[in-house]
Amino acid sequence: QTVVTQEPSFSVSPGGTVTLTCGLSSGSVSTSYYPSWYQQTPGQAPRTLIYRTYTRSSGVPDRFSGSILGNKAALTVTGAQAEDESDYYCALYMGSGIWVFGGGTKLTVL
Amino acid sequence: QVQLVESGGGVVQPGGSLRLSCAASGFTFPSYNMHWVRQAPGKGLEWVAFMRSDGSSEYNADSVKGRFTISRDNSENTLYLQMNRLRADDTAVYYCAKDGGGGNCFFDYWGQGALVTVSS
Numbered sequence: 001q002t003v004v005t006q007e008p009s010f011s012v013s014p015g016g017t018v019t020l021t022c023g024l025s026s027g028s029v030s031t032s033y034y035p036s037w038y039q040q041t042p043g044q045a046p047r048t049l050i051y052r053t054y055t056r057s058s059g060v061p062d063r064f065s066g067s068i069l070g071n072k073a074a075l076t077v078t079g080a081q082a083e084d085e086s087d088y089y090c091a092l093y094m095g096s097g098i099w100v101f102g103g104g105t106k107l108t109v110l
Numbered sequence: 111q112v113q114l115v116e117s118g119g120g121v122v123q124p125g126g127s128l129r130l131s132c133a134a135s136g137f138t139f140p141s142y143n144m145h146w147v148r149q150a151p152g153k154g155l156e157w158v159a160f161m162r163s164d165g166s167s168e169y170n171a172d173s174v175k176g177r178f179t180i181s182r183d184n185s186e187n188t189l190y191l192q193m194n195r196l197r198a199d200d201t202a203v204y205y206c207a208k209d210g211g212g213g214n215c216f217f218d219y220w221g222q223g224a225l226v227t228v229s230s
Contacts, residue, residue: 001172010136036216038155044222045205046155049152051216053117093215097169099145 002026004092006102012109013082020105021072022073022090033092035073037066040087040104049088050075077107085109112136112219114206121126130224132189132206137219140164140184143209145217146191148202158204159191174200185191196228 003025012018022035029035031053038046048057050066053073063078073092077084090102118130130146146158159178161168168180179192189206203223210218 007123018182034146034215038217040155045220046217048210048216048218051218052214055214057218088155090157091157091216097160097167099160099215100172101155101157104154 002094002100003066004090004100004102006088006090006105007052009105009106009108012077012079012084014082016080017076017078018080018107019069019074019076020088020107021074021089022092022102023072024092028096029068029073029092031068033073033094035066035068036091037064037075038074038089038091040085040089046089080107080109082109112208114219114221116204116206116221116224119204119226120188121227121229122196123230124197124228126228127192127194128196128226129193130191130193130204130206130226132221134187134189134206134208137208139187142211144182144189145181146178146180146189146208146219147207147210147220148200149205149223150199150202153202156202160209161189173204184199193226196226198228200226202226 005023037050040046089104111227113135115133177195181190205223206221207217208219210216
């Protein structure tokens with residue numbers, strides 16, 4: 001069974017830069033998996049940040065960027081702000097109409 | 111603006127059934143694939159089911175295969191999730207999500223969710 005891996009937690013200072021990653025338990029993540037990223041604060045629905053690896057969703061600040069780093073998809077927050085403290089989830093399209101989410105990363109800004 | 115409004119959540123006993131609805135507005139519903147995604151209390155997101163825009167095919171996560179059925183009524187702009195043989199581990203907030211289209215394979219708009227609690 002395919003497992004999508006994310007760091008459980010990460011911490012960044014205000015104004016700092018942090019990179020969250022999204023990997024596979026077996027194999028490498030490539031653009032062929034159409035990596036996407038979602039931000040969620042407690043009690044709220046997810047918000048779409050990045051799709052198709054690199055593309056920012058409408059209205060998303062340009063301090064959020066997506067990429068492939070090595071064998072993983074990555075979400076970089078450059079110049080982190082207090083309001084970026086959230087849970088972040090990646091999703092990969094596995095083909096054949098199947099998607100898998102990572103376990104999520106809790107980002108703390110302090 | 112795009113709106114997705116889920117309804118039909120509630121408390122159900124193990125082994126019971128429930129049907130969720132998702133009323134869509136603000137976009138051409140028959141033109142877009144749609145998804146259900148769930149989140150158990152204190153846990154992460156889990157993709158549940160996908161249906162093509164014309165209803166021609168559906169796909170489900172292994173965890174719900176044979177128990178849950180996704181469907182849609184394009185004349186009513188509504189997506190459904192029929193949940194049978196419910197188990198305690200199906201307890202979650204269920205989100206309806208619009209596919210981003212264009213072959214980009216992502217979820218671009220989300221509803222606010224419907225809570226389903228499976229408990230005796």
